[in-house]
Amino acid sequence: MYRYCSHLFIQQRQTHSLSRPSSIKKTLADLSDVLEKGRIQCGIPGMSVAILHKGKLIFAEGFGKRNEQEPFTSETLAPIGSLTKAFTATAIGELIAEGKMDWDTTSVNKYLPEFELKDPVLTSQLTLVDLLSHRTGLPRNVGYSWYRTTESRRDLIKRLKHVEMTSKLGSKTQYNNIMYAVAGEAAANVAGIPYEKLVETKILEPLGLTNTGFSPMEMKKRSPNHAMPFSAESLRDARKGLYVMDSLDEVYMACAPAGDMYSNALDLVRWGKIVMSSGKIDGDQVLNKEALRETLTAHTITASLRGSSDFGRVVAYGMGWALDSFKGQTYYTHDGAISGFQARLDIFPDADLVVAQLFNISVADWSHGVACYIADEVLDLPKTRDWIFDFAIKSTEMAYNEREAGLKGNLPKRIPSKQAAQDLHAYEGEYTNPILGDASVRVDVDKKTGKETLICKISAFDSKMEHYHFDAFVVRLKDALAAMAGLVTFRTGGHGKVEGLHFFNEEFKRKDNSNAGPYEAKEKQ
Template identity: 45%
Template sequence: MTPATSIVSNFFSKWTEDIEKARKCIGIQGTSVAVVHKGEIIYAKGFGKRNDADPFTPETLMPIASITKGFTAAAIGELVAKKEAKWDVSVNQYLPEFQVKDPRLTSEITFIDLLSHRTGLPSLDLEWDQRPESRLDLIKKLKYVEAAAPLRAEWIYNNVMVAVAGEAAARIAGKKYEDLVLETITRPLGMTETGFSTKELVTRPNHALPYDCKNFEAAQRGETHRVPLDMSYMTDAPAGDLFSNVLELANWAKVIMHNGELDGKQVLDKSSMEQLGTAYSIMSQKPIKPEFGVGAYGLCLMIGSYKGHYIYHHSGSVVGYTSNVVVFPNDDLAIINLSNNNTNRLPIWLPFYIADDVLNLPKTQDWLFDVALEATKKAYKDGGAENPADIEREFPPQIKNKPVTRDMADFEGTYVHPVAGSVTFKLAKKKKTVDTKGDEEEDALAFNALNFKEFLDHYHYDSFRLRVDQDGSRFSMLVSFVTGSDGSLRFNSVKMVRLHSKSRSISPLTRAILLGLFCSPAVLTMAAVDTIDPALFDKWTKDIEQARQGLCIQGSSIVVVHKGKIVYAQGFGKRNDKDPFTPHASWDVPVNSYLPEFQTSDPHLTSEITFVDLLAHRTGLPEIGREWVHRPETRLELIKQLRYLEPAAPIRSKYIYSDKTFTVAGEAAARIAGKPYEQLVLDTVTRPLGMNETGFSFQELAKRANHAVPFSCKNYAAAQRGDIRRTPLDNATYHDMPAGGLFSSGIEMANYVKAIMHDGALDGKQILNKESVQKVRTAHNILLGKLFAPEFSITAYGLGWGVGTYRGHFRLFHSGGIFGYRSFMNLFPEDDFAIIHLSNNKIDQLVEYVPFYIADDVFQLPKERNWFELARLDTPEMFRLYGKEDPTYLEFHFPPQVKNKPPTRRLADFAGKYDHPVIGSVSFKRVKAPARSNAAKENETADASPDAQRRHDPDHGYALAFQMRDFEGLLEHYHFDSFRLRIINDVISFSALVTFLPHEDGTVKQFRFLKDDGTYVLNKV
């Protein structure tokens, strides 16, 4: 036993006593717990019984439900490691049978999308439950499914998508899915008792049977009862069909902690396991409790933090069973808990009770006898165990005394849906339940589908309520029959809420499901247009405005809704004598409908991008920050040129910081408001917040008496000498005002951060819209999918704010840097605490680290880092990053230089003006080169042969000069027809490789511009 284990062992007797007490209080038939620390299982114990007679031991096997998903992802990772599959290739290429209703969406969905629950497709768990078809046959039916949300826009837990991923992996491997996982994951991990299906489970002597309780009161009395073990084939097995025990799951936890390594041996591919633990989706946009950070989802692993400690975790729940694995990778700690009752919440919270002891954390919650107990009580209530009406909260209010509009017999028949299968209704006799005497009966509709048989209760008009509570499954739905124009019937199941399901892969989370429209086979419906051509929007705007003026209409607004979405919203004229008539802005409407000038190279992408996408840096468009510096065009003219910009990544697939997207959002907001962007912000934000000295532009800043002027240092050595020099204020037009054009003071910024922390309120008065501020500080995108440092959680991005935690404290943050100024805001809303740091030095790493130095003091945290020392160590790196120490540091993206390869043409052949709609224009001119230093001459002699010098004698002593907007200088020859272009000054640090391209006629008509953020080809004018 290691010293660390010896210390922890002092808790063992306490754990045993408390867990057994909690088991009884919560009403769990049996449970097992294993704790892995420093590579060893330090604690493993069973409690209660696995059936009616035998003890539940650490070796007891039971279904682990959704924990299976991680094994599926790991198996796919092994195929990727063998280069048999790719994470980011359309899954349809591997499994052509997988199609959804939208062909474009079919072509875009990747393994990463499937495994991180970001396809946008709705959950279909119940529709797949106990179906007679094969998994592949059910996958084929997904071509009828419409998306519930745009691709990668939100996290929608979806067992069926993981099943698709598993089936695609099986197709690639050329074997059954189950065999693939057993051969590549469980057996190599020594998990010899782990297997698939309940039919196999019951053949093992030490297996747990499923239990439940009637309600919470019964659970507290220990009145558990057996529920049937579902022995049917599991169509979505890749999402939840494995069974195991805590001892074997300990090996799974170890490889998660150590990126595929088990007991010193690399068993699973390291890179693939790192992918599993990389965040791709925002799962919980806000911490569920103060102890936790923002919840993210990787590839079938949940990712977050607990009291400042990084965690991976995943739970599983199926009728009669609940499981959970929680891993603290940086602490080499994992806790596994299995139980044979699926309504209890002990496995969800017990790991944190143990973690507090092992990691010596402050006891902020009673995880066993308060949190787990209350969560279990709520689970019984939400599951309808106390009152079936508890799961019908989303039903419309019932209208009393409204009978059916048709004869009950008309509703009889079988109704079919291509995805959900068939449902049969039959009129039968049912015993009356109210105001009856004896065995009086009435006619009622009997429901038969999905292996459930139950009578419907009349609700109102032609709507009926279906309540099911059998074999551990509880759900309720409202069935509404609709009469078609031809008199035929169909029905829509509205707001079906299902808490428990016989499906063994069901998540423990409550989910609202729309089952969809069921039609009789004779009913045909006309398919609607899937998309509206965005090109129509400009035509509409032009024609409507022309008609408005022709008919002398003062003002109007037009809103078009298509497939449940507002796709066009436009105002025309004025709402009074002076103010424009505008539609109400929406976060989720395509911005092109407000600002038609904003277009990308892909019309579909243009029609998808919303304010949320722009402000969360998730459009997929590249950043082109330098390209707008000192441009003569207007902001709107530059926005129009974005239509030539190619996406750098699919929309919502990754975080790409872009000032341009904020600029587009600001200009769109200005268009909606009918005033310049700057005026809009002053009128609606800064002045209402009392920020009267805050404003826009360097020109305006220079007019204020108490303004800071910018400074910088030539390099790190100069900084150490205190050799600081003034930097001139850049008075050129700054086009990215919405992304970074404000100036303010620390005092006035305090009002802004107060309003952000207090949901728009300032000093007790509501100044900014509460819902909008909450939206702004809500996570919408993954900023860093991996842990940045132990003190920080997975970092997300809201709308203009970073979202995360610092040592367990919820944190909002954003930094800024421009032309000799730095700023950094750190807000801790739960603590009502913020730090504002402004500096008039371009390279000032104190701005980055001082907030944490202060936070450690305020929160009375142990001083684990010297933040000033970190700032000192980081400063030379920043000088290098800006090219101040060594300009080649800016040229990491250049190809290796080939020595002694002179240009193939004379410099005059390259001269001329070249243009690109996004980059702008660049001119080159052959000029007399300045005198060179002796070192430069020696280098030239070393790099070029005398023959090469003689061949290029006409250009000896000459160079190519460039002019790019206000920036000019000399190109340096790199190799062949490539030249280095450097601009390093107080405004910009930039290096690119210019390669001149010969035309087929022998002349030079283009050059390739290789920058650190992309490549562009400019054409000679």
């Protein structure tokens, strides 16, 4: 990883072959300049935007860089994160149309026996709609054990039987990636093929989405024109072009049905057009119309009593799509974020408009503003706000502030002058939790101070542990997408020896007995 400065980010664009109706040529005349200026002010290394209106590709351009040297174009491939969810739900819909599954009658456990929850009644109740509309209430902290793991998807699913969950299903959207992984694996089990192959055969191949697929490594193999991920320490650095270029993730993604796909802006607007057309391509019904419409039917409530009159009072969630309105225009939307990348797809069915965006940095929040700006311009809607240079830039500033706050953590009041209750080596060892898996704590020497310090490895994160007070240490987990701080609190037994730790609202039990008291060691022999 290395830094480079903004003078290397001289604007380079590639304009795809376009068909622009004369009535909106003037409307789009300044769009390239507006997006380029906004890109720089939001600190985005590279991006692409494509607009499909009334069946015509009226805009498709790339801006900035896809790596250190080469331009980001409309054909550049990039991971799309949670835009994957709509592909997963649609592939499941095709199995339902074939009579192999159903949305809301059969429990998912019947399709995938490995899926069990602590409450057998809840296990027997949860259906595909429950999982795909995010209404199961599965705690989000479970997802940390799925991140960059070498364990199989099925083995991780088996852990869910230890999770405490409410048996009452609500109407509120409680976003969760893991349940999409369960639904995708259940569909794969029914089809008798891997999940990825299911989506390829049911969706990508029939629709001709030849630039869409799974995993960053496959993306890299498919085309040299692929984006690399970037990060910046602050918005100030990002605006100066002081980015760090990271590597593409080589680790198999356990929750692939929730967010492992890649695409380009051109394929995404094609996909959006097919969704908007109820599964038709050039008049031919390629996807099942009823199943696809079910994914666009409201099943949970994401937000209500919205403050802005530009949007609907209620935002609902279907299956893989958020359902909203903008100045009286219905639209289906979803965004995606995965380490070093973001994506967004907006579909305005009444206006026959599709907008796709891709960019190669995680901490930026301007895609919503861009979609609103384009809708205003293309559909000639009343101008109520500066969506780029006010809304989008403020949203991006807030995203960086939230990341900084996340690293500080919402910690309890510190008790000063309270040293660690044990010698650091007493905390060393392997710990385990039936839901989140293993954690390890080791003593290392700080290269700057020369003093001993604790290092905690939990999930894919490796973090220095800063002593806070007594047996509590601060751990800061950080990557291109996530940033959080929390307390790891060690637990001692009656013998005064460390026997476990508490983190992520979960208890981890010590696996070894190297620091156990004489009585405990004797009992374990």
